[in-house]
Amino acid sequence: MNKKDISEVELRVFITAVTEYFQALAGEPAQVRSAYLGADLSVPQSYDYTGLITISGNYRGCVYFSCRQVLLRRLLVCMGENDHSESNLLDAVGEVANTISGNARKHFGAALEISVPVTIHGPTESIRAAVRARPFVITIDWLGQAAIVMIDLERLV
Amino acid sequence: MKSTEPPKTSSWMGKYRSIIFAIGLFIIFDLAVLVATFFMSQQIADDTAALNLAGRQRMLSQRIAKTIYVAETEQVSSQLSAGTLKELKNASAQFDTTQRGFSVGGAATDTAGQDLKLKPLGGATQQDLLKQIATLWVPYIALVDPLTGPIAPTAETIRKAADYSRTNSNKILDLANQLTAQFEADVKEKTNLLRIAQVVGILLALANIAYIILALIRKLRESDDLIEQRHREYTHIMATVREGLFLLNKDGTIGSQMSASFPAVLGQPAAPGMDFLSILKRLVPEKDHEAATEYIALLFGDRVKESLVASLNPLSQLELRSTEGADDMVSRFISLQFSRVKTGKEITHLLVTAQDISERVRLTQAVKDAELRAQEEIKGLLDLLELEPAVSKRFLVDTEQSLDAINEALRGAGQTRDYPSTISEIFRRVHKLKGEATVHNLTLFETLAHRFETILSELRDRPNLNGDDLLVIPPHLEDIYSRTAKLRSLAERMSSKDAHIVQSAASGHEFGYMLESLAEKVSANQKKKVRVLTDVPDFGSLPEAKATMLRDIAIQLVRNAVVHGIEDANERVMSSKTETGSIHVTLKRLDANKFEFAVRDDGRGVIPEHIRESLVKSGRYSRAEADAFDERALVMKLFEPGISTSATIDNDAGRGVGLDVVAEKVKAMGAKIRLGTRPNLFTQFNIIFAAAA
Amino acid sequence: MRIVLAGKLPGAQIVGLARDGAQAVMMFKAHQPDAVTMDLTMPNMDGIRCIEEIMAINSDVPILVISALADKATAIAALRKGARGFLNKPFTEKQLVAALKEVISDE
Numbered sequence: 006m007n008k009k010d011i012s013e014v015e016l017r018v019f020i021t022a023v024t025e026y027f028q029a030l031a032g033e034p035a036q037v038r039s040a041y042l043g044a045d046l047s048v049p050q051s052y053d054y055t056g057l058i059t060i061s062g063n064y065r066g067c068v069y070f071s072c073r074q075v076l077l078r079r080l081l082v083c084m085g086e087n088d089h090s091e092s093n094l095l096d097a098v099g100e101v102a103n104t105i106s107g108n109a110r111k112h113f114g115a116a117l118e119i120s121v122p123v124t125i126h127g128p129t130e131s132i133r134a135a136v137r138a139r140p141f142v143i144t145i146d147w148l149g150q151a152a153i154v155m156i157d158l159e160r161l162v
Numbered sequence: 163m164k165s166t167e168p169p170k171t172s173s174w175m176g177k178y179r180s181i182i183f184a185i186g187l188f189i190i191f192d193l194a195v196l197v198a199t200f201f202m203s204q205q206i207a208d209d210t211a212a213l214n215l216a217g218r219q220r221m222l223s224q225r226i227a228k229t230i231y232v233a234e235t236e237q238v239s240s241q242l243s244a245g246t247l248k249e250l251k252n253a254s255a256q257f258d259t260t261q262r263g264f265s266v267g268g269a270a271t272d273t274a275g276q277d278l279k280l281k282p283l284g285g286a287t288q289q290d291l292l293k294q295i296a297t298l299w300v301p302y303i304a305l306v307d308p309l310t311g312p313i314a315p316t317a318e319t320i321r322k323a324a325d326y327s328r329t330n331s332n333k334i335l336d337l338a339n340q341l342t343a344q345f346e347a348d349v350k351e352k353t354n355l356l357r358i359a360q361v362v363g364i365l366l367a368l369a370n371i372a373y374i375i376l377a378l379i380r381k382l383r384e385s386d387d388l389i390e391q392r393h394r395e396y397t398h399i400m401a402t403v404r405e406g407l408f409l410l411n412k413d414g415t416i417g418s419q420m421s422a423s424f425p426a427v428l429g430q431p432a433a434p435g436m437d438f439l440s441i442l443k444r445l446v447p448e449k450d451h452e453a454a455t456e457y458i459a460l461l462f463g464d465r466v467k468e469s470l471v472a473s474l475n476p477l478s479q480l481e482l483r484s485t486e487g488a489d490d491m492v493s494r495f496i497s498l499q500f501s502r503v504k505t506g507k508e509i510t511h512l513l514v515t516a517q518d519i520s521e522r523v524r525l526t527q528a529v530k531d532a533e534l535r536a537q538e539e540i541k542g543l544l545d546l547l548e549l550e551p552a553v554s555k556r557f558l559v560d561t562e563q564s565l566d567a568i569n570e571a572l573r574g575a576g577q578t579r580d581y582p583s584t585i586s587e588i589f590r591r592v593h594k595l596k597g598e599a600t601v602h603n604l605t606l607f608e609t610l611a612h613r614f615e616t617i618l619s620e621l622r623d624r625p626n627l628n629g630d631d632l633l634v635i636p637p638h639l640e641d642i643y644s645r646t647a648k649l650r651s652l653a654e655r656m657s658s659k660d661a662h663i664v665q666s667a668a669s670g671h672e673f674g675y676m677l678e679s680l681a682e683k684v685s686a687n688q689k690k691k692v693r694v695l696t697d698v699p700d701f702g703s704l705p706e707a708k709a710t711m712l713r714d715i716a717i718q719l720v721r722n723a724v725v726h727g728i729e730d731a732n733e734r735v736m737s738s739k740t741e742t743g744s745i746h747v748t749l750k751r752l753d754a755n756k757f758e759f760a761v762r763d764d765g766r767g768v769i770p771e772h773i774r775e776s777l778v779k780s781g782r783y784s785r786a787e788a789d790a791f792d793e794r795a796l797v798m799k800l801f802e803p804g805i806s807t808s809a810t811i812d813n814d815a816g817r818g819v820g821l822d823v824v825a826e827k828v829k830a831m832g833a834k835i836r837l838g839t840r841p842n843l844f845t846q847f848n849i850i851f852a853a854a855a
Numbered sequence: 856m857r858i859v860l861a862g863k864l865p866g867a868q869i870v871g872l873a874r875d876g877a878q879a880v881m882m883f884k885a886h887q888p889d890a891v892t893m894d895l896t897m898p899n900m901d902g903i904r905c906i907e908e909i910m911a912i913n914s915d916v917p918i919l920v921i922s923a924l925a926d927k928a929t930a931i932a933a934l935r936k937g938a939r940g941f942l943n944k945p946f947t948e949k950q951l952v953a954a955l956k957e958v959i960s961d962e
Contacts, residue, residue, distance in 0.1 A: 013633050020630075037630040038579065039629055139640060151576075470919070
């Protein structure tokens, strides 16, 4: 039997989590700029911070959010945090990943097992275990800053 | 639904048998005591009367003696009064009657002057006493009688009686005393006996009642326990059962007992006493609600057979309208089943069972989807195999390139943010892909592209297109990508076997045989009758590189001849041809280094007008440009990629499919190709090449 | 269907086979059969009206309605008019015989 594929509805679950998170924080939603199929899982070179969750259960794979440091700084400012230390920057990107995981859990229910976010600074060679030949890549824009959400998931049931 | 039997009388009797027995016993005891009391009281009454009489005998004996003495005294003074004698007479008569009554039975007068009947006394002591009294009394009465007779007694008779009285009166008194005492003792004894009997009887009755009460209490407690246990179990069941369960009353309300899960299954608040149909109204469209109302009425009526209407249940698969909005990713399905509940013959309730069948429905749908998908893929693969390998491979490669280009356009949209033109570009590419799929008769890709187009045209018409709208595209793109890749790997695996046969055909004989079997296979698929005649003896002498290329060309041309040149048997007969079409394949040596390879079929030929139509239809040339081509130029267009006349003739026939591949190989061989054709007569390709460069 | 019934329901006799609703009512009057099977989609008179008319003649006769499941509402309406049971098309011989037995039975 064929693996069922990820639909637009499922993509939206992940994207809405991010755009609404930014909306809630800054009163300014993030905009989707493009949605396409990635050649591999690699994070674009210029995006140095990544928050990643891995998913098992009814779905298998991972979802990550990646952006530049400057976006995270603005995020921290919006939160009223002036300490832009490395650990706070990683916390901020982890928080976005957390939001994605929270929204996913809300929509897909208990059958979804989601890891705690892994946060990475710098090139992410460790992101390897691809389940799709062409993962979904969605680029978003918030206050003129670009970021991407990468969805590499397959549905098992 | 079976009606519940009322408890059987026999078992009901059995349950209380001991109590009923005890109650029976109680009644018997009471009756026995009553009867005993009655009889003994009667006896005591008799004995008391006798006792009184015995007492009177005592008094009478004294009165008799006294009146005799009075009479004696009166006699002496000659004043004997009639009253005294009368009193004597009465007393002695009364004594005598009573004495006789005591000893042999008979009438007597009691102390109150009432008549009564005496029975002879039973006791031996009493009879003995009576006898002694009689012994004294008989002579006594004999002496007294003359005193009370009509003739006035003489002094002598009075004196005799008085003498006897003086001697015996006290003895009689004494005996009467004894008799009275005896009666007294008897009465006492009987009274005691009666008292004992009554006490025992009452004690037994009390014990019995105590037993009955205890037994009843025990029974009540037992049944209370049973009821409570049943109630507990029932409550557990209703609280934990996953199905929604309740009895529907005739008035349409939910019965007093309802399983706790029912509201959850329904996704609606529900409670006993609520109107079921109005709850339903919020869940189903008006039409279904009406049908459900009718269906329930039907089941409450006793006319229809339950088993023969179950399939009509309009609520057997309900898709629930999502009330929570975004929280429900997938819609839920529930099933409501109704069963009649009868009491006796009357249908009193419907048992309603509500189940969440989402998973079942989803699985059924998933299986259907998977089947459909697999069918599509198999059909896609078969369509691809109909094409010759080079063409199908190129189609798939082209498709992947188109998809890559579409993906690039999507990626680029992030920078340009010109979403309308991105969509337009993608649309153009998808449309072209669809066109190519149509040309090659690849229904699967045609369908996929069509679906994609539908989505895109909807996006194109959207007024304020933004990045968010693009999210719908990648899943579709991915679908076509993955199917293309799958078909490509399948097709490659299948055609590599084909290629193996072809590659191994090294000698002229093998080459000929290979072409014949290819034609046989293709014609079988096309349901045509074809015979291939080969004359290729010099094939084995060709250099390896040329032989390989010629093989590819030959496969292509023979396949084309079968698919597009030869008509089906009916059409051939209509054109006054033999049913079986023939294809001649020849390889002639023209000189030491030059060869001429020819494939000729006796099919319908190439019709230049059809090529012209198809050029215009492909969109590559305008009507004016196409009209400007002469016949020769038109025929040459067949060797351009993507040109087919198939649509203008019928689905299978048409020239040009894959001929561009032939042209490529011909060019690579450094050969020349010629096409000769006469409508309805033949098509012939001639390729002239040099064996060594 | 005629053949199926003759074989599988001993004692049953087919007294008529009507082409349309109007004919069915006429034949019903003429033969007074013990049971009626009826397709809901008939020319000239629809099944519902046909049932109404038959019920007017003899409200005790069991009627087995035969129809496709596509229109449950119409089938339910037919049963509300007095038909006893419903059999959905397509059906097997076995199902038909079982349904007829059920419809004729008293209990």
